[in-house]
Amino acid sequence: MNNVRISVKAPAKINLTLDVLAKRPDGYHEVEMVMTTVDLADRVDLTLRDDGRISLDCSASFVPDDIRNHAYKAALLLKERYQVPYGVHLYIDKQIPVAAGLAGGSSDAAATLRGLNLLWNLGLSLDELAEVGAEIGSDVPFCVYGGTAVARGRGEQITHLAPPPPCWVILAKPPIGVSTADVYGNLRVKGIERHPSTENMLRAIQEQNFSLMCRTLGNVLEEVTLNMHPQVRQIKDLMEASGADGVLMSGSGPTVFALVQKEAKVHRIYNALRGFVKDVFVARMLGVPERGNACTNTYGNDTLAP
Ligand SMILES: C[C@](O)(CO)[C@H](O)COP(=O)(O)OP(=O)(O)OC[C@H]1O[C@@H](n2ccc(N)nc2=O)[C@H](O)[C@@H]1O
Numbered sequence: 517m518n519n520v521r522i523s524v525k526a527p528a529k530i531n532l533t534l535d536v537l538a539k540r541p542d543g544y545h546e547v548e549m550v551m552t553t554v555d556l557a558d559r560v561d562l563t564l565r566d567d568g569r570i571s572l573d574c575s576a577s578f579v580p581d582d583i584r585n586h587a588y589k590a591a592l593l594l595k596e597r598y599q600v601p602y603g604v605h606l607y608i609d610k611q612i613p614v615a616a617g618l619a620g621g622s623s624d625a626a627a628t629l630r631g632l633n634l635l636w637n638l639g640l641s642l643d644e645l646a647e648v649g650a651e652i653g654s655d656v657p658f659c660v661y662g663g664t665a666v667a668r669g670r671g672e673q674i675t676h677l678a679p680p681p682p683c684w685v686i687l688a689k690p691p692i693g694v695s696t697a698d699v700y701g702n703l704r705v706k707g708i709e710r711h712p713s714t715e716n717m718l719r720a721i722q723e724q725n726f727s728l729m730c731r732t733l734g735n736v737l738e739e740v741t742l743n744m745h746p747q748v749r750q751i752k753d754l755m756e757a758s759g760a761d762g763v764l765m766s767g768s769g770p771t772v773f774a775l776v777q778k779e780a781k782v783h784r785i786y787n788a789l790r791g792f793v794k795d796v797f798v799a800r801m802l803g804v805p806e807r808g809n810a811c812t813n814t815y816g817n818d819t820l821a822p
């Protein structure tokens with residue numbers, strides 16, 4: 517093991533809108549979704565290995581530490597594609613709940629790609645890293661860039677956006693794991709009654725209109741997951757009853773988030789939820805790619821430009 521080490525932040529994402537337009541011949545769904553990052557984040561530490569091997573540890577023991585881990589897969593793909601002689605040891609400090617609809621694994625993979633680009637001195641652009649990321653999962657390209665974007669295709673076609681109006685985000689995850697494949701599998705695309713308006717969400721962001729953003733929140737997967745897991749509906753109801761300005765399930769769930777602008781409301785909603793569910797987090801909307809994403813290393817400074 518070498519002592520050249522960098523740390524990269526891997527923020528969670530939330531979906532402000534998630535629309536499904538069609539089922540594709542390849543089994544995936546054609547989506548249109550507005551996504552943004554929040555400051556609930558994992559940290560990925562990358563230490564250079566001279567022996568060419570890839571290894572991984574995670575603070576959460578139930579997360580796989582082999583090729584099933586998205587971060588491990590990211591390192592292997594990059595190593596093979598660019599014939600890198602070096603290896604890496606990855607340590608993931610897990611703060612984002614797992615199988616929660618917050619793209620934790622995807623963000624770890626994206627952070628690994630960004631970190632290895634520096635550690636292995638590959639000189640790749642974010643577009644090139646996102647292309648590698650798409651081989652790992654549909655959410656990885658967005659996570660490579662971070663910030664705020666519309667994602668189309670199966671999620672890999674990214675159009676960057678300005679940050680949404682600033683606000684607090686309270687996230688609550690019931691103690692169940694949800695399989696994204698099952699949720700998409702249970703969706704009847706032709707039966708979708710209300711599609712969220714991407715156009716209105718873009719307008720809300722452009723005009724920095726918090727109230728329009730809250731009114732436009734929408735996720736067509738929500739109904740599917742709510743029917744599978746009634747607890748998710750209870751959390752949603754509780755957030756709404758506690759005065760949240762907007763409430764939505766993220767991704768395929770089961771995490772539900774509430775948006776509020778007034779700090780006093782944050783405490784009220786947090787306290788109401790804590791009696792009901794253990795995993796409650798208070799975060800700020802990040803909305804922009806984080807500067808200084810990769811920190812302390814033996815090169816002396818952070819050269820990652822997100
Ligand atoms: C629900 C979201 O998280 C919203 O951001 C994404 O659409 C899913 O992203 P992800 O977890 O990275 O998804 P992947 O790992 O690529 O795919 C998991 C499974 O979800 C289904 N899937 C995923 C993305 C998509 N556009 N259509 C799909 O039908 C497929 O059955 C796939 O086998």
Ligand SMILES: Nc1ncnc2c1ncn2[C@@H]1O[C@H](COP(=O)(O)OP(=O)(O)OP(=O)(O)O)[C@@H](O)[C@H]1O
Pocket residue numbers: 579580584585586587608613614615616617618619620621622624625655696767768769
């Ligand atoms: N680095 C990782 N962190 C967490 N889970 C991982 C990781 N790599 C692979 N996994 C596996 O992926 C599965 C989904 O975990 P993850 O936390 O990424 O889900 P998610 O937040 O619902 O993702 P998405 O929002 O992209 O659908 C878990 O069952 C876990 O075993």
